[in-house]
Amino acid sequence: MTKAYINGIGCISPQNSIDSEWFFDTINPAKGDYFDAIEPSYKEFIAPNLLRRMGRAIKMGVAAGNIAIQQAGIEKVDAIITGTGLGCFEDSERFLLAILNNDEQFLTPTSFIQSTHNTVGSQIALIMKCHDYNFTYVHRGFSFESTIQDALMLFEEGKETILVGGIEEHTPNFVILNRRAHKFQELQSNTPIWKSTTPGIQMSEGTAFFVLNKNKTDKSLASVDGIQTLYKPKTSADILNKLRSFLKLHGLILSDIDVTLMGFSDDVNFDQKLQELLPSIEKESVAACYKHVCGEYHTASAFAMWTAVKLIEKQTLPKVLAISDKAPSKIKHVLIINQYLGINYSFTLLSQC
Amino acid sequence: MSRRVYITGLGMISAIGNNVPESFLSLSQSKTGIGKINHLTTRYKDEFLAGEIKLSNEALADLVKDNNPALNRNSYIAMLAAKEAVINSGIDTNDGLRTGVISSTTVAGMGKTELYYKEMFEKDDHLNVLDTHDCGDSTERIADYLGNVDYVTTISTACSSAANAIMLGCRMIKHGQLDRVVVGGVDALSKFTFNGFNTLMILDREWCKPFDENRKGLNLGEGAAFVVIEGENTLNLRKGKALAEVVGYANANDAYHQTASSPEGYGATLAIQQALTMSGLTPSQIDYINMHGTGTPNNDLSESFATKAIFGNQVPKFSSTKAFTGHTLAAAASIEAVISVLSLQNSMIFPNLNFTTAIAETGLVPETTLVNTPLNTILSNSFGFGGNCSSLIFKKA
Numbered sequence: 001m002t003k004a005y006i007n008g009i010g011c012i013s014p015q016n017s018i019d020s021e022w023f024f025d026t027i028n029p030a031k032g033d034y035f036d037a038i039e040p041s042y043k044e045f046i047a048p049n050l051l052r053r054m055g056r057a058i059k060m061g062v063a064a065g066n067i068a069i070q071q072a073g074i075e076k077v078d079a080i081i082t083g084t085g086l087g088c089f090e091d092s093e094r095f096l097l098a099i100l101n102n103d104e105q106f107l108t109p110t111s112f113i114q115s116t117h118n119t120v121g122s123q124i125a126l127i128m129k130c131h132d133y134n135f136t137y138v139h140r141g142f143s144f145e146s147t148i149q150d151a152l153m154l155f156e157e158g159k160e161t162i163l164v165g166g167i168e169e170h171t172p173n174f175v176i177l178n179r180r181a182h183k184f185q186e187l188q189s190n191t192p193i194w195k196s197t198t199p200g201i202q203m204s205e206g207t208a209f210f211v212l213n214k215n216k217t218d219k220s221l222a223s224v225d226g227i228q229t230l231y232k233p234k235t236s237a238d239i240l241n242k243l244r245s246f247l248k249l250h251g252l253i254l255s256d257i258d259v260t261l262m263g264f265s266d267d268v269n270f271d272q273k274l275q276e277l278l279p280s281i282e283k284e285s286v287a288a289c290y291k292h293v294c295g296e297y298h299t300a301s302a303f304a305m306w307t308a309v310k311l312i313e314k315q316t317l318p319k320v321l322a323i324s325d326k327a328p329s330k331i332k333h334v335l336i337i338n339q340y341l342g343i344n345y346s347f348t349l350l351s352q353c
Numbered sequence: 354m355s356r357r358v359y360i361t362g363l364g365m366i367s368a369i370g371n372n373v374p375e376s377f378l379s380l381s382q383s384k385t386g387i388g389k390i391n392h393l394t395t396r397y398k399d400e401f402l403a404g405e406i407k408l409s410n411e412a413l414a415d416l417v418k419d420n421n422p423a424l425n426r427n428s429y430i431a432m433l434a435a436k437e438a439v440i441n442s443g444i445d446t447n448d449g450l451r452t453g454v455i456s457s458t459t460v461a462g463m464g465k466t467e468l469y470y471k472e473m474f475e476k477d478d479h480l481n482v483l484d485t486h487d488c489g490d491s492t493e494r495i496a497d498y499l500g501n502v503d504y505v506t507t508i509s510t511a512c513s514s515a516a517n518a519i520m521l522g523c524r525m526i527k528h529g530q531l532d533r534v535v536v537g538g539v540d541a542l543s544k545f546t547f548n549g550f551n552t553l554m555i556l557d558r559e560w561c562k563p564f565d566e567n568r569k570g571l572n573l574g575e576g577a578a579f580v581v582i583e584g585e586n587t588l589n590l591r592k593g594k595a596l597a598e599v600v601g602y603a604n605a606n607d608a609y610h611q612t613a614s615s616p617e618g619y620g621a622t623l624a625i626q627q628a629l630t631m632s633g634l635t636p637s638q639i640d641y642i643n644m645h646g647t648g649t650p651n652n653d654l655s656e657s658f659a660t661k662a663i664f665g666n667q668v669p670k671f672s673s674t675k676a677f678t679g680h681t682l683a684a685a686a687s688i689e690a691v692i693s694v695l696s697l698q699n700s701m702i703f704p705n706l707n708f709t710t711a712i713a714e715t716g717l718v719p720e721t722t723l724v725n726t727p728l729n730t731i732l733s734n735s736f737g738f739g740g741n742c743s744s745l746i747f748k749k750a
Contacts, residue, residue, distance in 0.1 A: 122739025
């Protein structure tokens, strides 16, 4: 089966992930019931004339993409594939409020232009002068997963180097409204959140980009061996069966998985199936989680993938992520089991290479 | 794994009809669906024309047979068109085979969000509208409406969205990841998109005139269209009937400007060229082109140059059908895929309405009346913001 070798990574999140040395040593707490991404000074990544007009999602995406490309040491890619649940929400909201506040008058097009969901991917294409394949996936908790599925197919179709990324931004208004809709709860502490008994997530944002290569090179950090999405699985037993088949397809069993990163979101309803699954995971693998560090958003699985690459690189599981008491003896295979709203589930398998 | 992929079911709702038979009737009678704005709430309703679906949300809810208040116009029309395509194909999503739904949209739930957004800051009544704002919502509504769907995803690449959904569907079948897939796009009209295009100053206040020297812009439309795609293996196994074969597809990027097309249509030329290469057809083997042809000065000129770059002085018969439906954004490519299959099946080229004078720089003249002629191959183009250029090639099955 075709693998994708990860040759460069870039991540902007509520943590200091933009610093390539950062490895979960210092953790920024949530702002109560939500997280904001820590944005870098963009000047070193984006030309000032472009920067002036860009919305936050575009800036975060272009910068993270740039970091991944620099690390991979490449100048061109054969495809750009982005995933985002809400797209450039800040620009969408700005244009929407301008329409509503001024009764459809005195409007300027900039925020409308930038509100289009594929803006980040096309801005990167413009900057890189990339005339190749350019797709944007916008399906909730499958947005980022779809980019990887697509890239794996493109490798089989002959492409060699592909930039993929997940991008999400929120706005102060969006946080306020979702809080009023009782979607959030305060994060009690920055410790793993697999035992929630109450509803509510910590809404967040961030972006993570990856340069994928069809072949292993001296830059390769890890490989993505496979990915599968599950839409509305009925029971946790269902998920476990599908997981075992997924691993079998890749010649593995659950006990081969050194670390399993699980997408607990702190909401008891959404986390229920993962809670039921946890004993089986802990029995055969080492369980860990990540959303108490990055928060919950449509493309949080991109942060999880960035984390998986780091675990493989550093060969250690930071205590702040660990659910299980036992530590992995080595980190060869990492499995991500993400879930979004208890509806969109996914498995992503990464390996040392 | 199937190497050949076929369209086996069609579903469509737009300004020219609530289903495929009604749409075919309008097309074959050269009857446009574009007219006065009735359903969209906008201060400009008497100043502009639009291609609206002729049904209220209440009437759509009755057709869908679902009064769930969470449903919005985007979901209603997506569900109707997707269901029509599935019924038309004769597939049974409960038979244990792997079924996917790949949809696309640009506006998603914005049409409802814009009605309640300000009120949400004052009152709690409509906060749940936020849950249906995103692009994935209508796709999951389709999946649940059809039942037993294994795979869902959604694409948003502006006005080429549905072409890319069709392309992805074909690829997933060829890679053996799905047995059949319902693919297409949906965009209901909203104040948001209407004002967006208006501020870009690319709306014509009269009927749009694609490829005319004096064209002034596009008319917005709304609609949803889906097709069922199956591989040869699955199709043969159930002894189903192919309506057309998808023999070529490609996506390329203009990488010129966020909204405008390059003057020479570089991205479009690449997309057409790559789709042709994949199909194994020479340019002279294309019988008809269903153009993107929005009616904006920029698009039609750029697309004309791309067409000339590929076809030289032997440009096939061509037309834009956007003067029938309006520009339906994410749904445009799937609406035009349905129209292309109707053209293949009925040996008919549907006319490019409202055309009188050729563009001086290119001199290209579209078909302006209904043409009855055998058609074997059709090229369909769709281009979107962000330089996103997609071309599809359909072949008579």
